[in-house]
Amino acid sequence: MENEIHTGTNRTxxxxxxxxxxxxxxxxxxxxxxxxxxxxxxxxxxxxxxxxGPVGSMPPPPTLRGMAGTAMKALAGKKMHVLLDKIAERAAFERTGTRLYDMMLQKVAVAPALPAGMTIDGVREIRDEEHSHYLLLAAAIETLGADPTAMTPCADVTGVQGMGLVQAMGEPRLTIAQALSTLLAAEVIDNASWELLIDLAQQFGQDELVAQFTEALAAEQRHEATVRQWMATALTEEAGL
Incomplete structure (x- = not known):
């Protein structure tokens, strides 16, 4: 296995x-x-x-449809910008997730061996689903009359959080197990965040988005289970068990 952990001259x-x-x-x-x-x-x-002060602000709706939707929700006491902020947050994280799997693809492409059951095609399939989730979220933002290219406060924060994951994955000395640990951390965050977003969208009565987001969550749950299994196998093989 590539870059296996071994006993060396560590004096820390x-x-x-x-x-x-x-x-x-x-x-x-x-x-x-x-x-x-x-x-x-x-x-x-x-x-x-x-x-x-706060981390940035929400941009005003760029379309008449967005203005009308925001005004209608405001009359009902609901703040549409909160939902848009959380959708933008997920979009930012899905971009990070896509990048993480792109980096993992580079790593597995040169690895002399992979854990049993782990394949390049399996990694690429997850990567493509992460990217499709970003496109889904960007389309959802547009459907609600907002701008998917805007950097919202929550998107800003999650972008900073994701930097640590990207920096870890970019370390060339990582073992496959360590790289999988990084992906697993991202997937755990992703799953919990999708669940919270679905709950919020339900409260706003966005039934169509709830259905789409629920389908995305099912895919993310598969991602987490798959990465977890790959990591367990990698650790078992590293330990010689």
């Missing part, structure tokens, strides 16, 4: 050097009991939090 643990470990703990104790009176980090961060 404190027990490698007990004497230095004691000195480090002594310094830490001094820092804890004798804080710098000039800097109160907790108070400083509290001030930043109190002064901070």
């Amino acid at each position: 643990g404190m027990k490698v050097s007990p004497a230095d470990a004691r000195k480090l703990l002594e310094v830490r104790e001094l820092q804890t009991t004798m804080p710098d009176p000039e800097v109160d980090a907790v108070a400083l961060r509290a001030a930043y939090l109190a002064e901070a």
Whole structure:
């Protein structure tokens, strides 16, 4: 298996050097009991939090249809922009998911061996479904009279969150199991988020979107189960069990 984990020259643990470990703990104790009176980090961060505004704003509806829909929901006390923000969030995450599977395809293409049951075609199938989900969400935003290219607050936040997953997947030294762990983290987030979006769309009476989103959730549940199985097999093979 490519880049298998092995015992090497790792010296990061404190027990490698007990004497230095004691000195480090002594310094830490001094820092804890004798804080710098000039800097109160907790108070400083509290001030930043109190002064901070929201992460961006929602754009106004760019079409008459969007304006009318928003106005009608507003009359009923419902804020359509909240639903649009969450749909845009999923669209942003599906773009990230597509990118993650693109990177996984590059990795498996050069891997000397894959876990039993894992194939390039299987990875590509999930990748294509992730992309189709992005297109579905973009179309849903347009159907509601909004702009799918706009960066909404929740889309912005999930984009930042996804950066960590992309950075992890971009590490060339990752084993297949570690790469699958990254994909699994994305799939767990994705499944929970689709469920929440479906619940919200139901409350807005968007029955057609609910049906489409429910179908997408079923696919995402298959993705999670598949990736989980691949990862379990990879770990078993790495451990020689």
